[in-house]
């Protein structure tokens with residue numbers, strides 16, 4: 466089988482490529498990635514010499530480049546991770562989110578129609594369902610929960626999801642969609658909560674918690690997400706949406722405190738800063754469908770996953786130190802100075 470993985474130089478796509486090449490030796494894996502600020506070739510260094518692997522630098526919005534690749538590789542399956550993924554950046558500059566997340570999805574699916582594939586899989590997010598109130602712990606997102614987005618990021622992901630379902634209904638494209646909760650693990654770009662707090666704590670820098678830190682996220686170890694996607698592309702039903710999450714809800718402040726504890730750093734580093742605009746309160750996935758239909762369950766408990774993640778950041782300092790020493794500094798100043 467030949468599989469195109471878009472956005473494979475990013476956090477989850479990179480982990481997926483590592484997972485997939487180990488799990489399915491002999492399958493051909495092509496990574497298509499534009500290498501935006503969030504894409505890192507160093508994430509793919511361990512597989513660059515693998516004869517089953519090829520890296521191609523291109524924009525998913527570039528129809529000509531995408532078609533050329535389809536013509537060369539004749540993929541059976543396309544898994545689309547490529548996206549602008551950071552909510553805070555979408556609040557500053559929505560346009561690139563609409564471009565990559567919606568138009569890029571359209572261009573990829575057009576190529577799938579033209580050349581023929583057995584599956585197009587869209588990697589989506591629980592954020593398309595909006596948020597849940599903190600005082601209703603009995604409520605969860607199911608696949609039937611209405612789309613109700615908050616940020617330009619989640620709106621662009623929801624727009625893409627609707628387009629994917631429309632391509633199935635209108636053209637019969639064999640699609641699936643997964644909507645996952647917050648991931649954490651190795652190769653996570655340090656603008657996101659967990660890696661940002663680890664990097665700052667290790668550098669004895671303030672730990673900027675938005676608002677009161679009471680917002681709740683449902684954290685899943687990235688490898689569990691990769692396994693879910695692999696199951697969906699093999700055994701999932703065409704035209705269906707699958708929610709992916711591990712019933713592991715935590716308040717932001719509790720995560721930051723835990724990171725301080727694990728690293729032996731003082732909680733006095735914690736600094737409360739101005740809240741994110743339109744900040745979603747709580748995400749919580751009901752994963753009953755993927756469990757019942759595909760037998761998926763998360764394997765890594767948060768207590769173990771966060772230890773493994775912190776260990777990875779301690780052992781791979783060159784990976785994230787190189788990132789935070791570059792353009793990232795301008796980003797950090799813009800987002801956090803005088804916040």
Ligand code: NAD
Pocket residue numbers: 471472473474475476477478497498499500501502503504505523524525526545546547548549550551565569588589590591622644645646647648649654
């Ligand atoms: P990321 O920001 O770490 O990586 C995105 C990758 O896409 C980068 O390698 C980047 O270079 C590439 N890319 C961006 N624009 C591109 C374009 N126009 N053409 C080609 N490549 C492009 O993102 P991530 O956290 O790994 O998320 C991957 C996917 O999973 C996204 O679709 C995101 O919406 C979704 N998702 C993420 C999470 C999470 O917790 N991180 C949770 C649920 C769903």
Ligand code: TDX
Pocket residue numbers: 550551552553589590591592646647648656657658659661673674675676678680681682717741
């Ligand atoms: O410095 C920070 N301080 C802080 O309090 C940052 C970066 C975040 N936060 C808060 C905001 C959120 O409540 O932490 C929580 C997690 O924030 P992010 O890591 O930015 O993730 P989130 O906004 O929840 O979105 C993530 O999960 C869903 C991914 O970035 C999305 O791509 C995915 O769709």
